[in-house]
Amino acid sequence: MATDTRELSVEPGEPTTITGGPTPIAGGPSQDAGRPSPDAASGGARPHGGPVVRASRLVRRFGGRTVLDRLELSIAAGEFVALLGRSGSGKSTLLRAVAGLDHEVAGSGELRVPERVSLAFQDSRLLPWLRLLDNVVLGLKRPGAAARGRKALDEVGLAGRERAWPHELSGGEQQRAALARSLVREPELLLADEPFGALDALTRIRMHDLLRELYARHRPAVLLVTHDVDEAVELADRVLVLEDGRVARDVAVDLPAPRTPRDPRFQEYRELLLAALGVSPRPALPSVRTAEETTDDPAQ
């Protein structure tokens, strides 16, 4: 597999060590319990290849402030990793470094990423002067680009909208087009920074389903930055929590598909991660009753 290895400017420090797989959290859900079949379309433990991303002793400072502090990161081929962290903890900074968008990142080791990397952001970044299909295939080599673009638009449920202008699409549709644009390149690594952050809750649920489906079909490695703990547990094989410039928690999520917040083990992961983020879990909501039930209740 072709990789792009970036040498980082040398910082004084110990020799580089690249860590392998995830570290189970003491008291957290077991990594091996309930292992589902490897070909599960989503959720559960999934087989992965060797590492496609390796970052060692990554350092990023802004002025006197160290945002990434000798950070270690390894992502396997086909692995879905979610990155959580408090606001300002450096999630986007790390993603930008891995994307090669930040040339001032330093370290004493190396930063290795695959050649084919796609990016997705909170806003779709579609070019307003290009129709949808042209946006999706922008930069792709002909021949065959248009056919691949059409197929990708079909995959995200936008067949027939090839000639639409970006402003004619809803926010969710624009994000779907952005996913098509990412996946048409068959990336080995998809870097996504809060891609669903600006969407309403219902659209976000639909986008989770779509992303799971596309991921199962294309199997890129994914690094998803999110604020949403449920989104992380629902989608990822592994959830990292960034704190003080380093990966403070590395939690392997082993839940069967389909993953649902109603599963008590889902709640376990949720509480574990909320605690890692310094948020106390909220008390359970009272069970919801319909308007009819409320009216029928003589106590009301």
Ligand SMILES: Nc1ncnc2c1ncn2[C@@H]1O[C@H](COP(=O)(O)OP(=O)(O)OP(=O)(O)O)[C@@H](O)[C@H]1O
């Ligand atoms: N270009 C820059 N110049 C100066 N400081 C920066 C720059 N980019 C990021 N920072 C600082 O680095 C820190 C980490 O920023 P970053 O955007 O990576 O955080 P984040 O975890 O993604 O935050 P959020 O969850 O709020 O989006 C912040 O304190 C931010 O102010």
